[in-house]
Amino acid sequence: MDVSMLQRTYTDLLTSLFREGILNQQFIELQQLQDENNPGFVNEVVSLFFEDAGRLITELISNFNQQAVDYKKVDAYVHQLKGSSASIGAEKIRSVCQTFREYYDKNDIQGCYNCIQPLKQEFMTFKSKLEALFALEQQIVAAGGSIPMMRH
Amino acid sequence: MASSQVVKVLVVDDDVLTRRIYRTLLLRFGFEITEAEDGKSAVNKFIDGNEYDLVLMDKDMPRMDGVEATRALRGMGISAKVVAITGDENSRGAFLDAGADEFLLKPLNITALTDILKAFNFLN
Numbered sequence: 001m002d003v004s005m006l007q008r009t010y011t012d013l014l015t016s017l018f019r020e021g022i023l024n025q026q027f028i029e030l031q032q033l034q035d036e037n038n039p040g041f042v043n044e045v046v047s048l049f050f051e052d053a054g055r056l057i058t059e060l061i062s063n064f065n066q067q068a069v070d071y072k073k074v075d076a077y078v079h080q081l082k083g084s085s086a087s088i089g090a091e092k093i094r095s096v097c098q099t100f101r102e103y104y105d106k107n108d109i110q111g112c113y114n115c116i117q118p119l120k121q122e123f124m125t126f127k128s129k130l131e132a133l134f135a136l137e138q139q140i141v142a143a144g145g146s147i148p149m150m151r152h
Numbered sequence: 153m154a155s156s157q158v159v160k161v162l163v164v165d166d167d168v169l170t171r172r173i174y175r176t177l178l179l180r181f182g183f184e185i186t187e188a189e190d191g192k193s194a195v196n197k198f199i200d201g202n203e204y205d206l207v208l209m210d211k212d213m214p215r216m217d218g219v220e221a222t223r224a225l226r227g228m229g230i231s232a233k234v235v236a237i238t239g240d241e242n243s244r245g246a247f248l249d250a251g252a253d254e255f256l257l258k259p260l261n262i263t264a265l266t267d268i269l270k271a272f273n274f275l276n
Contacts, residue, residue, distance in 0.1 A: 086259045
């Protein structure tokens with residue numbers, strides 16, 4: 001694939017991520033921090049998020065599988081996940097975390113429990129799409145092109 | 153300002169990802185960055201004799217939260233600018249009462265922080 005086609009594919013994918021609500025404006029804020037001094041900044045920060053969020057979701061699921069669920073600990077994990085997802089613009093993940101915390105504040109345990117599977121699903125979708133985006137970035141750079149910047 | 157011309161910033165947040173984002177932004181301005189992962193570590197940095205011009209302070213952290221840390225710093229006579237940056241919009245009053253100079257909501261808005269840094273004369 002030539003560079004311009006790769007760049008178009010990249011732009012289309014990124015646009016779709018915003019249109020589907022997977023990413024929000026905060027992602028563009030992160031892209032603004034990427035420059036020649038920090039060429040892999042967004043990739044690095046999102047990779048940190050993959051690691052961190054993956055661990056938190058594993059802990060969440062493990063906690064919900066216990067006989068006696070420690071809901072305070074679970075809420076602390078979700079609070080952390082909400083913060084980090086908001087920091088990188090992972091809107092759908094942030095939104096599910098917000099819903100979870102609203103149920104938690106109302107002592108609606110079933111509501112909390114019902115958020116766990118959607119949270120895991122949104123994380124897997126986010127990870128898969130961002131990995132595809134970064135793979136395209138690598139192809140563009142390898143082909144001698146520059147990464148198109150999103151204006152939002 | 154602390155003794156050198158370089159603006160010295162203490163970034164206080166228990167989230168490594170958040171600290172990484174702030175570090176990248178502030179290094180662009182040529183600031184010198186130190187990190188602390190909770191309020192107690194932040195206070196200890198000052199107790200150890202370190203000087204900072206600016207503190208970016210999260211709220212919810214282990215061992216000592218940001219409001220308590222801000223109060224502790226002011227109680228020690230620390231005059232560094234303190235900017236609270238938190239997702240807890242209800243903590244604005246508590247932070248300002250504790251002695252914070254400014255309050256920002258997470259997620260970080262680069263323009264909002266830059267405007268504050270200019271108002272503090274840390275940026276041209």
